Amino acid sequence: MASEAAVSTGLPKVQAPPAELEREPLVHHNRSLAWITNQVAGVAEGRTPKWWWPAFLISACGTLMLFTMVTYLISTGVGVWGLNQPNAWAWDITNFVFWIGIGHAGTLISAVLFLLRQKWRTSINRAAEAMTIFAVVCAGIFPVVHTGRVWFATLPGYLIPFPNSNGIWPQFRSPLLWDVFAVSTYATVSTLFWYVGLVPDLATMRDRAKSKLRKFCYGLFALGWSGSNRNWSNYEKAYLILAGLSTPLVLSVHSIVSFDFAVSQLPGWHATIFPPYFVAGAIFSGFGMVLTLMIPLRSLCKLEDLITVRHVELMCKVLLATGSIVGYAYIMEFFIAWYGGNPYELDVFIKNRAADPWIFGPMFKVDPAPYWWAYWSMMICNVISPHFFWFKKLRTSMVFVWIIAGFVNVGMWFERFNIIVTSLHRDFLPSNWGMFSPTWVDIMTFTGSFGLFMTLFLLFMKFLPVIAISEVKGVTPQADPHHPLGGAKGGHH
Amino acid sequence: MxxxxxxxxxxxxxxxxxxxxxxxxxxxxxxxxxxxxxxxxxxxxxxxxxxxxxxxxxxxxxxxxxxSKVGYFTFVGGCTGFTAGMSMIWWMSQYDYPIVVGGKPLFSPLYAFPVSYEMTILLSAFGTLFGMAFLNKLPRWYNxxxxxxxxxxxxxxxxxxxxxxxxxxxxxxxxxxxxxxxxxxxxxxxxxx
Structure with missing residues (x-):
C-alpha cells in the first residue's frame, strides 16, 4: 500500500549501479517536475528579454527584404536573377534544396530518434521540429517564384492539379511534380506532428495563463486537453504512428528532391547514389542548423539543465556520422564517374569541379575548373570539418561546436550550388558554355530567407514552449513509477 | 470559479x-x-x-x-490516400486528357507510385490525428x-x-x-x- 507522501521528498537508499555504468542524467541537478514547467513555460511567459527585440528587428527587416525582392521578381520577371542559358537553375533551386535539407534534422530528431527510443531527443525535438516547419516555409518560396509566372504555377497549373480552362493536367511522369507532392506532404505532416506534440504543453500554458487573451488562445489550441490517461493512451499511440509515418516520409522527401536531378540525363546529375546521398546530406545540414540555433538558445533562455552538454555532444556525433556518409558519397561519386567510363561524366568531375589551379589541375593536366573554389569549399566544410568531432574536448566546447556547425551550413549550401551550377554551366557544346553570377536580387532574396526563418523562430520562442515539457518530464526518474524518485517502495515490484 | x-x-x-x-x-x-x-x-x-x-x-x-484503436483510423486513411493517388493519376493522364510525353506509357503504376506514396502518408497522418481526436472526444469545450x-x-x-x-x-x-x-x-x- 502506498501512502506516505514523504517518500517523494526524501531519497530512499537503493543499490546504485557502478559509476562507470551510470549514464549522465538527461535533466541536470535533479530538477523537480514543477521546476521544468516553470523554467520552460517561463521563457514564453516572462518579460521579453532585451536581446530579443534587436534580434527580431533585424530578422523582420530580412523578411521585409525577402518579400520586396519576391514582389520585384514577380512583377518584373525571372530576368532579375542571374539565370541564363545554360544556367537555367542556380541560386533558386540551390536555396530550395538547402532549406528543405535543413528541415530534415527536425524530423529525424522527432521521428527516427523516437522510434529508436533515444530519450535525449525530448529536450530538443520541439525546437527542431519548429525549425523544420520554418525551413520548409523558406524552401517552398523558391520553386514557386522561380517559375516566373506564379499565377500559373500555383492555382491553375503546373504544380497542383486544378481543372484549368485548357483542361490539361500536370505532368505526373516528371519528378518535379512528385516533388510538389513530397514537399507539401512533408510540410503538412511535420506541422501535424508538431501540433500533436504541442497539445499537452498548450494545456500547461493554458492553466498557467494569467491574462484572458492568453487563456483563450492557449485554451483554444489545447483542445480541452486534461491529461487523462484514457486520452494519453490514444495520444501515445497516435504519436507513435505519426513517428512511424514521418520516418518513411522524410526518407522519401529528399530522395524525391534528388530525383529532380538523378532522373535527368545530365552528366553530374544522372547518378543512382543521389537518393541516399541527399538524405544523409540533408540530415547533416539539418543538425548543423539545429546546433547553430540550440547553442545560443540554451544559454540565452537558461536551459542548460535541460539541453545539456551531453545533448550537444550527441548531436556532434550525429554530425560526424552523417558527415562521414556524405564524404563517402562524394568520393564514391567521383570513383563511379571514372569507373563508369563515361567521358562526359568524368569531365564534369575533373574539368568542371575538382581541378584547382595548384594540385589537381596540374595533376590531371587540365585548366583550372571555373568553379574549383566552390567544389573545394564544399569538400573542406563537409568532409574535413566534422572529423574534429572525434575528440571529446572539441565536442564539448560550445564555441567550437557552434563554429563548426556554421561551416557545415556553408558547406551544404555549396554542395547544392556545385551539383546544380557546375553540372549546368558547361553544356554539351562549348558554344553553349556560360558562367553564372548572382545579381543583387539573388543575394538579397537568399539573405532575406534567413530573415524569414529567424523571424518565425523568434516568434515561436516568444509564444510557445521551446522544449516539450511533458516529454521531458516523462524521461526524468521522478516520472518512473518503478524508480525510488517516482515513489517506488523497496526493490520489488 | x-x-x-x-x-x-x-x-x-x-x-x-x-x-x-x-x-x-x-x-x-x-x-x-x-x-x-x-x-x-x-x-x-x-x-x-x-x-x-x-x-x-x-x-x-x-x-x-x-x-488504443487509433491504428484503424490510420489504416483507413492510408488506403484512401493510396487509392486516391493512383486513381487520380490514372484518370488525369490516361482517361480525361491523354497526352503522350517522351513515348512513355499514358499510365504506369511505377511513375504514379511516388505521388501515391506521399498521399498514403498524408491521409494516414490525417486519419491518425482525427482518429485520436475522435477517440479522445477532443476538442472539448468544458470540463x-x-x-x-x-x-x-x-x-x-x-x-x-x-x-x-x-x-x-x-x-x-x-x-x-x-x-x-x-x-x-x-x-x-x-x-x-
Missing part, C-alpha cells in the same frame, strides 16, 4: 450548479497513482480516469485499458475538473489525480471516498458539474 469544499453529506441543493460530477483525489508520485489505479480497477469502477502531466508507462494496464483549484494548478504541472464519476454504477458517496482514502489519496473533494 466556485471551488468545491468538502461535503460529506450531500444536501441536494436546488441550483443546477451544485450537481456533483465526480470525486477527485490527489497523489504526489506516479507510483502512488499507479497503485491507486490498480485498486480502483479491481474494485470494478467503469467511469473513472487518472490524470497526469505526462504519460506514465504501465498505466494502461493498471487501469485495465486495452490497446468540470478544470474548476477545481488543485486540479487546475497541478494536473498539467506536477500532481497526479484520480477522478471517479458519480454516474458510475458502483459509486457511493461514502464507500468511494473510503476507497480513495485507503489508496493514499489526499485532498479528496467532490467536483461539481
Amino acid at each position: 466556485s471551488n468545491t469544499t468538502q461535503s460529506t453529506v450531500s444536501t441536494g441543493s436546488t441550483t443546477a450548479v451544485s450537481r456533483p460530477h465526480s470525486i477527485l483525489a490527489e497523489y504526489t508520485t506516479p507510483a502512488d497513482l499507479m497503485h491507486a489505479a490498480e485498486v480502483v480497477r479491481d474494485a470494478g469502477y467503469k467511469y473513472w480516469d487518472v490524470y497526469s502531466p505526462f504519460p506514465i508507462h504501465g498505466m494502461d494496464d493498471a487501469m485495465g485499458l486495452g490497446n 468540470p475538473l478544470f474548476k477545481n483549484k488543485r486540479f487546475h494548478a497541478g494536473a498539467q504541472n506536477d500532481k497526479f489525480f484520480i477522478a471517479i464519476e458519480v454516474t458510475d454504477p458502483r459509486y457511493s458517496e461514502t464507500e468511494t471516498r473510503k476507497l480513495l482514502e485507503s489508496t493514499g489519496g489526499k485532498h479528496i473533494e467532490q467536483v461539481e458539474e
